[in-house]
Amino acid sequence: MSKVYVVGVGMSNVGRFYERSLRDLAAEALFKAIGDSGNLIPEYVLVSNMLSSQAEQENLASLIADYCGLRGSSGFKVEAACGSGGAAVLVGYSLIASGLAKAVAVVGVEKLSERTTPEVARGLAYAADADFELPYGISFSGLNALVMRYYMMKYNVKREEMSAWPVLMHENGYYNPYAHLRMRITVDDVIKSPVIADPIRLLDSCPISDGAAAVILTSEELARKYNDTPVLIAGIGNALDSTDISSRYELDTFLASKLSAERAFKLAKLSPKDVDVAELHDAYSINGVVTLEDVGFAPKGMGAKLIAQGRFRIGDKPVINPSGGLKSRGHPVGATGVYQVCEVVMQLRGDFPGVKAGGEVGLTQNIGGVGSNITTIILRR
């Protein structure tokens, strides 16, 4: 199995871009990544996206590759709800590792701003079970609220402790020039913000974002030829849990977070204590807290409490979400997992333009559904 390196990263800003198209955002990220790689032209263009069908557009690999002058290349879309980006990087990894391709671009893109909030809320619920959950009228926020309520009760976690998560995210994201919401908030702001689905409040929730991010993957042979600062994908793993949450074994643990992290660490021959910097998937505060524990960075029930005590910020190991996470950087759904990889690669290279965590080993974890499809990636300088 050939080793696989990230040799190029590129991101558009995250935000609401009413005047830009999906292909325009994707092209910005792809061209930046190709440039960053030293102009390595990809043979494959893999696209991660969840909701372009709402704009009556599928077949995105063809659309984006041709728009970027790569007609005749290969590609397709990879979808795993909000976890699409991580899954697409896994496909790119396997194409390089198998020798089937020498250079692969993974482009995550989402364009939601032309749709209304109810339309987007409905679209995000496609990640839940359309036959056995949605008919009861529950939303994606509602499903995550059940997890948050159960977690807070089981471990006696206070509202103030949970609020430490979004406060830290906005503190980090304030310095990230790509971030959607660059503003500082307080615990009091979180507690006084409107209820979305009790106990989830507005400031526990990520924004609805547009954005595109791209990475260029290549083999060991080409990595150093094109680039002075290749970053190794040391480990990668994906795991599935049930789509519906009613049949879960446990509600305060994401089985797929644990399994995908175990698979990635095993491949990398590393453990959670080796990680210097991580980007976790905090679509809601509760997702960040639960997976902080499931990946192995905090004991069960202690995630929010440790954040509230000041852990996981610059100077600590690991630093969590120096980008600001989904809460502040934003959540361009199908692109988020690719943003995470770009951000951690830049941290390890030392050229991330916001909060600098540095370090040698990084981790990303990208979640689809309520923990139903999760990909963990371990990167090494």
Added chain:
Amino acid sequence: MSKVYVVGVGMSNVGRFYERSLRDLAAEALFKAIGDSGNLIPEYVLVSNMLSSQAEQENLASLIADYCGLRGSSGFKVEAACGSGGAAVLVGYSLIASGLAKAVAVVGVEKLSERTTPEVARGLAYAADADFELPYGISFSGLNALVMRYYMMKYNVKREEMSAWPVLMHENGYYNPYAHLRMRITVDDVIKSPVIADPIRLLDSCPISDGAAAVILTSEELARKYNDTPVLIAGIGNALDSTDISSRYELDTFLASKLSAERAFKLAKLSPKDVDVAELHDAYSINGVVTLEDVGFAPKGMGAKLIAQGRFRIGDKPVINPSGGLKSRGHPVGATGVYQVCEVVMQLRGDFPGVKAGGEVGLTQNIGGVGSNITTIILRR
């Protein structure tokens, strides 16, 4: 690069199953394939599908894996419009070839019967360019009609000659117990059938079908341990063309058909003359005819004429679409590419329950869009 074998195949019937759900169809195909493999349990469940978003369901890998008792496995959806199935097999191939997985299930599934024909027609057009084609009101049939008109004029092909394609498909499909439309038709029937988008007539068009098909892929090491009749994936290739047809270099050739076939033949170290049996993607008669030529089985402009002269049926080399093709077997959109692989594997093993082509080398070609995303697979006994 490890060799990759197909050790299990499974299909549901193709048709309109108002009483069955998407997950139910997928489970039938997956369990049949696992049984056929000698009970090799897959680590990955890859799902190919195009239009489940119309039923507000994404995240299909989680949904299907969990429903089939494979919670904790890995997986995601692969989408390339009508070419999703072939693309998903390519991903499965790379997961095995890289050593990242020892056993992969690829499950293609589509469930359209609860939707109206206009809804499905609108959905299929997601494969076209939503910004620059659909606003003009053209349908997917209309786009293919432009190709057919141009092809018939350029090569002076008569309506009677084009009609030989669907007549042969229905002759073959009549014997396929899985086929959606098991009926014989004549050239006269085709010519007198209603116009869909001139010059495409009803009997030039595939039906709208439900169905699921699955294959189990594994490494050389496990292939013979689990199964007496493994079939090698000797070659595989994918290629992209523009999504819109207005910017094509040529309208009577599918660039992606040529390129993907060349890539697959190169990997297999074989050529078109080695192929004994092929399943081509005849969503409309014109797609079958054009790709018969682009793959290399007929000179340009001669595809329909040769079919009308009696070529490509049992006793000839290659035999084309012994399943009945999309025209008669049907076109369960995201599943079609997986059906093709199941059918050719069974032909090479000698256990296909319809028209028996036999042979040692088989080929499948699966098209997404109007030739915008094409995967070619070469199978060898």
